[in-house]
Amino acid sequence: MNLIQLFGAIELGLLYGLVALAIYLTFRVINFPDLTVDGSFPLGAAVYAALIVKGEFFNIPVGPLMATALAIMAGALAGFVTGFLHVRLKILGLLAGILTMTALYSVNLRIMGKPNIALSNEASLFGDPQYVIWVLLLIVLGFVFLLQRFLKSQYGLALRGTGINPRVSPSYGVNTDHMTLVGLVISNGLVALAGALYAQFQGFADISMGTGTLIYGLAAVIVGETLITSNYLSLILISTVLGSILYRIAIAFALNIHEFGLQTYDLNLITAGLVVVALLFPRIKQKIKTWGRRAS
Amino acid sequence: MQNKVKSQNKLKSTTRVIVSIAILSLSFLFSSLSYSNTPSSVTPGLTAPEQSSSQTKTIAISQIVAHPALDAVREGIIEGLKQAGYEEQKNLVVLYQNAQGDIGLASQIAVKFISDRIDAAIGIATPAAQTLFYQAKKSKNKIPVIFTAVSDPASANLDPGPEHYPITGVTDAPPLEPLVTLMKKLQPEIHTLGILYNPAEINSVTTIDHLKPLLKQQKITLIEVAVNKTQDITLAMQQLTSKVEAIYFPQDNTVVSGIETVSKIAAQQGIPLFCNDPVLIEKGVLAAVGYDYKEMGVLTGKIVARILQGEAASLIPIVHPQTFKTVVNEPLLNSFKAKPAKAKTP
Numbered sequence: 001m002n003l004i005q006l007f008g009a010i011e012l013g014l015l016y017g018l019v020a021l022a023i024y025l026t027f028r029v030i031n032f033p034d035l036t037v038d039g040s041f042p043l044g045a046a047v048y049a050a051l052i053v054k055g056e057f058f059n060i061p062v063g064p065l066m067a068t069a070l071a072i073m074a075g076a077l078a079g080f081v082t083g084f085l086h087v088r089l090k091i092l093g094l095l096a097g098i099l100t101m102t103a104l105y106s107v108n109l110r111i112m113g114k115p116n117i118a119l120s121n122e123a124s125l126f127g128d129p130q131y132v133i134w135v136l137l138l139i140v141l142g143f144v145f146l147l148q149r150f151l152k153s154q155y156g157l158a159l160r161g162t163g164i165n166p167r168v169s170p171s172y173g174v175n176t177d178h179m180t181l182v183g184l185v186i187s188n189g190l191v192a193l194a195g196a197l198y199a200q201f202q203g204f205a206d207i208s209m210g211t212g213t214l215i216y217g218l219a220a221v222i223v224g225e226t227l228i229t230s231n232y233l234s235l236i237l238i239s240t241v242l243g244s245i246l247y248r249i250a251i252a253f254a255l256n257i258h259e260f261g262l263q264t265y266d267l268n269l270i271t272a273g274l275v276v277v278a279l280l281f282p283r284i285k286q287k288i289k290t291w292g293r294r295a296s
Numbered sequence: 297m298q299n300k301v302k303s304q305n306k307l308k309s310t311t312r313v314i315v316s317i318a319i320l321s322l323s324f325l326f327s328s329l330s331y332s333n334t335p336s337s338v339t340p341g342l343t344a345p346e347q348s349s350s351q352t353k354t355i356a357i358s359q360i361v362a363h364p365a366l367d368a369v370r371e372g373i374i375e376g377l378k379q380a381g382y383e384e385q386k387n388l389v390v391l392y393q394n395a396q397g398d399i400g401l402a403s404q405i406a407v408k409f410i411s412d413r414i415d416a417a418i419g420i421a422t423p424a425a426q427t428l429f430y431q432a433k434k435s436k437n438k439i440p441v442i443f444t445a446v447s448d449p450a451s452a453n454l455d456p457g458p459e460h461y462p463i464t465g466v467t468d469a470p471p472l473e474p475l476v477t478l479m480k481k482l483q484p485e486i487h488t489l490g491i492l493y494n495p496a497e498i499n500s501v502t503t504i505d506h507l508k509p510l511l512k513q514q515k516i517t518l519i520e521v522a523v524n525k526t527q528d529i530t531l532a533m534q535q536l537t538s539k540v541e542a543i544y545f546p547q548d549n550t551v552v553s554g555i556e557t558v559s560k561i562a563a564q565q566g567i568p569l570f571c572n573d574p575v576l577i578e579k580g581v582l583a584a585v586g587y588d589y590k591e592m593g594v595l596t597g598k599i600v601a602r603i604l605q606g607e608a609a610s611l612i613p614i615v616h617p618q619t620f621k622t623v624v625n626e627p628l629l630n631s632f633k634a635k636p637a638k639a640k641t642p
Contacts, residue, residue, distance in 0.1 A: 002411050002412075003411075004407065004410075004411035004435070005407055005408050005411050008404060008407030008408070008411070008431075009404065009407070012400065012403065012404055012407075016400070105496075105524065109495055109496060114498060114501050114502075115495065115496045115497055115498045115501060116422055116423070116426075116452065116498040118426065118451060118452045118453035118454075119453070120453065129433070129434040130434075198400075202399075202403055202426070202427060202430055203426065203430045203453065204423070204426045204430075204452070204453070206399055206422075206423050207496040208397065208399060208423075208496065209399040209400070211397060211398055211399070212398055212400070216400070248404065251401065251404055252404065252407075252408065255393065255404065255405060255408045256408070267393075267394075267396070268396065
């Protein structure tokens, strides 16, 4: 592993950090297992790519910024659909997510018209490729700040209440159905943003790029939680992003396994192993601490 | 008391922050350690002592997914390089990674390869080539990129562009005209052709776009049925066999993975199968016109060798494999002749 690889891992980690934040919002804050993300990630990429290639949206010229904004809106709409299925039509949350994700596969193909769209490099929010990491850092920190402000507001507290105690919250005047919907809308909007950024960062959108989005995000949230346990909201959000970066660094390490005589096929096994080590880390640390105390 | 607990908690979280920072810096340390390791020094035992290390070339192959045809391409590449004088464990180091279908992983593999001081990067199938090309353009080293098994390099943006980036490769757009001619020869009275494919695969979609006008010329009606996963094949085939006189499928990973199901149902209903992969004749396909994927790999390997010898990649044109194979399953054909397919009512 070298520096370029490390920076590459950090770049991807930051990008998937947005996904991790979104998944933190659904799985942890409103306590809703949302599987829509595997569909809304490519949705963001698809909307962005299709708009940039077409160059206009209802006769309005579309640039990278506008296309990204529309991609976020498309993702938010996907989140709304899942929420609607769950809240209004009373479909089980897990199934509602699966249904939307399945439907999005066809929708994404419709939007793109073909399974893979290549973009020329000029059309991107990042500008010069060397700045990608800084732009991403800025975007991620911006969203950490916004989310922190939002979750601390009166409205955000109601959102958190929905997840923590859905039975008592209504008696305090919180409309939990409404809050679940809002949580899903914000979360999937964020995931679609990550998808749109990924498309401009890699120069193409592909129908199969959503595979494993949820797993990455969830792993990032859990790794982050294990490394930093805190009651400070901003620290929790940052740890989530950090978890995502560490996960990518684990993969980068695993990609270098040939230096230790391991095979290509072992990659996923090594990655999983490294994540397990990261998860066990606090416990090992605790063990060492108690052991040290006993010794002294 | 409470204050004490709180401050202890705070202390705990601070130590965790410190620990995670320590991990990060540790990985930095690791990275700088192995930074000095060029691939040739990683495998010191592989270089023959009399050869200078500058003669040993390192190539990297990124493959999007494990698949018989794509694996055959990769084997072909190694063989093509061998024919041109680059042999593994003598003067060639081959790095290989498989993204296992995950595009995020493919781009991380690309970052790794391009930063590894390699002499050429090879991408097998469209997304692998795209991620490699993107990273290569980003780095200053101008590592040549060679793609293979890509049906439509132009629409995938795999071209040198205005800055004349060193990229070239082999495209596998299948020979469709000979296939339609063969189809007409074997089944002169054919009116409806069924197509089975996965609309999520760019190779299949471009192939079908090219096939449509050819069939129109021959006045053959086309019935498309989409399968999104291998499990959908049974239903799709049952639907298709009741409507058509023959079935064609492109070089589609989903359909090829379920070829046993496809040929079983086709045989039950007495419907002949056509495709572009000669290897599939053994699996119950009536006739195929196409490239041998191993040969395509050999061709790619020879191009890689030319680039390793110093030729500019941007001056090597993108090539099609020169020869294609036409194969007909004779025993199957005879059985069809003995028992002609019944006329279909739509």
